[in-house]
Amino acid sequence: MASGFGDKLVIAISSRALFNLDDSHRVFTEKGLEAYAQYQIEHEEEPLEPGDAFPMVKKLLSLNDSQQGDPRVEIILLSRNSADTGLRVFNSIEHYQLNITRAAFCGGQSPYRYASAFGCHLFLSTEASDVRDALDHGIAAATLVAPKTRNYNDNELRFAFDGDAVLFSDEAEKIFKRQGLTAFTESEKAAAKTPLPGGPFKPFLDALHKLQAEFGDADNCPIRTALVTARSAPAHERVIRTLRAWKIRIDESLFLGGLPKGAFLKAYGADVFFDDQEAHIESASEHVASGHVPHGVANSPEFKPKSG
DSSP states (O other), rough: OOSTTTTTTEEEHHHHHHOOHHHHHHHHHHHOOHHHHHHHTTTTTTEEEEETTTTHHHHHHHHHHHSSSSSSSSEEEEESSSSSTHHHHHHHHHHTTTOOOOEEEEEEEEEEEHHHHTSSSSSEEEEEEHHHHHHHOOEEEEEEEEEEOOOOOOOEEEEEEEEBBTTOHHHHHHHHHHOOHHHHHHHHHHTSSSSSOOOTTTHHHHHHHHHTTTTGGGHHHHHHEEESSOOOTTHHHHHHHHHHHHOOSEEEEEEOTTSSSHHHHHHOOOOOOOOSSSHHHHHHHHTEEEEEEEOOOGGGGSSSOOOO
16 A cells, blocks of 8 residues: 555545536446536536435544644545546535545546555545456455435434454355354354454444544444444354454444444444445444445345346
8 A cells, every 4th residue: 555645544536436427427328438528528617416325524634624734534535537627626626625635546447446556545436347347456445325314413424344254354245145143153153263364344444443542432433433344242252352452442333243234323423334244334324324235245146136
């Protein structure tokens, strides 16, 4: 990973995650690239409406105002637009007074490769193929799914994470998927004191934890994290010991024993929730913005639903 921002938290956002480009995308799908380009140029002085990642981005950037010294968060725009059609995006950034100054406009190509070059800890997009490419290259990434209802919380920034195949590897989930709950429970009891290997979001969680530590006392920190997992006792112990071994603090931990996650995420007030399983994303997105992480055994052809 390139390192041009020191120890900043660096997050990449696609233009369609940051702004609502539904009308523009409809022109592209119905009339083609040339019509799309002309549409964007004709409307480039009209600010785009905020997209699903916009509230989170505003909160992230506000962290730079709450700390003395150098800014601690960098937001990078990664877009399939060309610089020409992307002018409307930059004009919208200026309109909303977002301190985003760096971007990669890729002229129809996937921008995921620049997430590594910028040293990003996280890449959020609405393009599932770009997300899969980023994950395959070792970058925490998720396909953003809009919430069906919007419940804006206060200025506190709240991230929620699934455990297996997101924060942790999918080694335990493989046992559950292939051998069932009893085998999974026995395996996790036997390995309770052995930390789980890290999953794709461990580096992002670690970067968040370091940023939280700069605010000192947890009561004064504007960032809050939660683990929201389908695990229950006795499979909880390995998770707790893993986070302890990593020296990472999670503010809240919910062991739901297979209950639907949506209502709990609403109660927590998550700005975004990351999970590898589409069924959990469907439940979560009833209430909060959700990021599907297409990683691990649950997303392998072996367990993907078959059409027809």
